[in-house]
Amino acid sequence: MKADPTRQLRLLELQSLDTTLTQLNHRAKSLPEHAEIASLRTALEELDSAVVRTSTERGDLQREVRKADNDVQLVRDRAERDRKRLEAGVGSAKDLQGLQHELESLARRQAVLEDAELEVMERAETAESAAEQAQEQHMQTEQRLAELQSRREALIADLESQRAEVASGRAELVEAVGADLVALYDRIRAHSGTAAAALVRRSCGGCNMELGAVELGRIAEADDDEVLRCEDCGRILVRTPESGV
Ligand SMILES: [Zn+2]
Structure with missing residues (x-):
């Protein structure tokens, strides 16, 4: 020596x-932002699937609503045609009686179909708000994640510059020792x-x-x-x- x-x-x-x-x-490694970012990424993955699932449900129910509406419309059109034929009074008394019966049965059928349509419309509305909510949450989480990432970047850059400043004197000390x-x-x-x-x-x-x-x-x-x-x-x-x- x-x-x-x-x-x-x-x-x-x-x-x-x-x-x-x-x-x-140690401070750079133990920034609370690391854990927050990791948990937001997990949350975002779950929200990704929630967005896909709720959008699919919404699409399916929108199709069901169109189908239910179409079913009701078919019955209405049929009843309309029957009423016109009845009003025209063409055909035998038996034919006209048959039309009358059919109109009654179509009215019952229409009521059932309208109830079904109403029910599927309610479900579609629920699905619509669930899809919107999932998208909103996804957007907010993405935004929060971006904020945290840029905050972490700034904190690490600051620690890195402190580190560089401190480390700049090290070579001289090593030499002296x-x-x-x-x-x-x-x-x-x-x-x-x-x-x-x-x-x-x-x-x-x-x-x-x-x-x-x-x-x-x-x-x-x-x-x-x-x-x-x-x-x-x-x-x-x-x-x-x-x-x-
Ligand atoms: Zn000692």
Whole structure:
């Protein structure tokens, strides 16, 4: 290791910078917009099928209404023809009596068909509003999804620019700390999250354990540039003017 006591202080700066980068990454990953967008996408898929289903139902019922209307019209036309023939009075008394009977039966048939038409029209109206509602919900959900996506994009771009700004000072710090110490730092950081901690009022700033008298005595006698490790957590323990040794 190079004999330069200030590089350990630069190591603390590097640790603080890396902690900030980790926090920024974590914030980008844990934005509430991620979960909201995922749930809106699921909702939108369900609304897609609802739109298809309700539109199909509406189409089917519109056809049923046209058919029911046509059925009623056929009976009306037939009755109209019968009435004209009856009024013209052409044919035998038996024929005219037959027409009279048919008109009565057509009137009953028409009433039944009109009831059926009314019923299918009501169902068509219900289907119409269900289809409109599904389309409206689909549109609103799409709109909300687009808003959330652009908000998330802006938040991530902002975090990304903060990250770039913080990271811009990193190369210089790595250089100042030196490759050997950075290599040790990286190894510890890989499994402990943080690798360097200040010795603060006789305690390790990483795990907060107070150092024993023997250990503190040894530290007091160590060279300024000796790399010390916390006996409890293994982090690199950096002495600062506030360390109390
Ligand atoms: Zn510790």
